[in-house]
Amino acid sequence: AGAGQAVALAETIRRALISGAPDPAGVGGPLAVTGLLVVLRCLLLWGRDQAANRTASLVRARLRLRLADRLLDLGPGHTVTRPAGTLRTTIADGVEAIRAYVGFYLPQVVVSLGGPLIVVAVLTWQDPVAGAITGACVVLVPASRPFWRRIMGARSQRHWAAYEDFAARVLDALQGMTTLKALGATGVYGHRLRRDALALYRATMGDLAASSAVYVISAFLLTAGTALSVVVAAIRHSTGQLDAAGLLLVAWLTAEAFRPVLELQNYWHEGFHGLAAGKGVFALLDADAPAPAPVAPVTRGPSNRPPRLVLREVTFAYPGAHPGTGRPALRGVTLEIEPGTTLAVTGRSGSGKSTLVNLLQRYFDPQSGRILADGVDLRDLDRDEVRAMTAVVAQDTYLFHGTVADNLRLARPDADLATLREAARRARILDVVDGLPDGFDTVVGERGARLSGGERQRIAVARALLKDAPVLILDEATSAVDGETEAALREALGELRAGRTTIMIAHRLSSLIDADLVAVLDDGRLVEHGAPADLAGRSGSWSDLVAAQSGVTR
């Protein structure tokens, strides 16, 4: 449309002003065509922006959904091994950078490849010499791209990596603010933040310096090309080879040919950023699941029945964590837990207790050995069933920003208020919730900051009651509360354990003797197991534990 507009306008001028015998009557035709082409051009520009915006928004929305699905699919096994800030940057800013790449850069690439070709063809038809000069300059800019790509690609990658590091550090600081304050470490951490901010600043400046160098050099090539075409056309006009309208046409068409290429330069920055961000986004989409979905899922029968859990020669090392040391987190663990009974897992710090619990929830799969629920390998069990099988009450309960009711309904979205109240009553937390300003509609704040640790744990018990899962995991649930809270929590947990297969990580003797079976882990190995009464007569880790705790209480 731009080329047509220039040709029609030149023709108008030729007929109206320049031609030896002015033909005002003949001006109407080309003028009308010019007007139509101006309108068409505006419509095309509007259409291009609309299509680009719509495509970019669609890509952004779909990509975010796919990433969110993928992240939920990968589960905690993936997220615990990566900084939360990096994942946040990938999902939020990475997708935004890809949106700019798809929405602005790619359409401009198409326009700047197709547009100049047409304009140069029209120019060559009007004036072959100007066409040849303009064509050569137009080709030179994209042809130099591989060279710039090497320089800018590396700088964009560096900038993106620095940005991810900085974002991860900021999120870490926010999440650990109370720890930093308590340790008096805000100064030290602030120093690290400043260092990362400085690294980001340097990477950004390097990135910007490269892209402005590209811009300046390309702009020089294009301006020089325009000037050269026009100068050559002017010389040819002076020798009578080109009329005045032809000279004007060359000037317009040359500018028209270079315009999309110059506009593309404005988007190169977005283009390289999109490519750099795309690496993280696609790495997340293609990441290997620590516990992939079964090819032929099996169900183990009525899913609310407490299962018989069996671990057979289970060995597991965290991905990349024990390279070549041969000291996995769990080594050859074999255990049987009868339906409806309680297994207490104990052992020194780092002995593998949490790892065992992680494997039971299938956050990861063991590298060798098997975990069976009613004879079905967890790897083959339908994923929904695995998810529905366990409920957890941990030492530190995560409550999401929202009301008490919202947090409880995570376990059962369709529960009515009466059901929530009953669960809260059984979890010994109803009085506390009723005492809050808006009862179940009270917003508990991010991470449940409005409730005490013991209260949050009882909310977790209520959630577990609502979920009604047949396997219960208690991760040192009573270790961080005072005597009175512990009594309430114990009552609540007793109610919860009834009719479920329970695995509890415990250190206190009072919790351990409550179990049907005790397993003592040491350095990833199962060193002792049996009923507490049977273990009492043997010498070993259990006796050491009993002696140590008796000493403490004496």
Ligand SMILES: Nc1ncnc2c1ncn2[C@@H]1O[C@H](COP(=O)(O)OP(=O)(O)OP(=O)(O)O)[C@@H](O)[C@H]1O
């Ligand atoms: N996400 C992880 N990535 C790499 N190694 C890990 C990870 N989590 C735990 N480990 C390592 O695996 C081993 C077992 O850790 P685990 O958390 O299971 O021990 P634990 O008995 O639960 O300890 P604690 O009582 O201190 O919670 C330790 O050597 C630990 O450093």
